[in-house]
Amino acid sequence: MSLRAIIHLCLHVAVPALLAWLFWRPQFGKAWLLLLLGWVIDLDHLLADPIYAPDRCSVGFHPLHTAPAVAVYAGLTVPRRTRLFGIGLLVHIALDAIDCVWMRCSS
Template identity: 90%
Template sequence: MSLRAILHLCLHVAVPALLAWLFWRPQFGKAWMLLLLGWVIDLDHLLADPIYAPGRCSIGFHPLHTAPAIVLYAGLTLPKRTRLFGIGLLVHIALDALDCLWMRASS
């Protein structure tokens, strides 16, 4: 596994932890777990062949990483009940987009 891939995975854990600590400190554990649930959208990788391709950008390729899905995730941030999950999904998408930029910059 490349250093970029390891950093990408670490950011998927660290960024939600940082956000939970900064904004929801009294409920840190619960907030962090709800933000981490954003990882559930990676289930769409199971539909791809190969499931994991180190040089493939997820944004726009996998069904749960497309513009219509992202609009839905933004909508989930509006109701208080689903806000943290929606933010977690958007953070996940943002980190995947960052990974796509890193891939393009290194090629």
């Protein structure tokens, strides 16, 4: 596994933890868990062949990583009940987009 991939995966854990600590400290554990649930959108990788390609940009390729899906995730941030989950999904997409930029810059 490349250093870029390791950093990418670590950020998917660390950024939600940082956000939970900064904004929802009294409910840190619950907030972090709900933000981490943003990882559920990676289930769409199971539809791809190969399932994981370290040099492939997820954003725009996988169905749950497309603009219409992101619009739904943004909508989930409006109701209080789904807000943390929606933020987790958006953070996940943002981190994947950063990884795509990093891939393009390093090639």
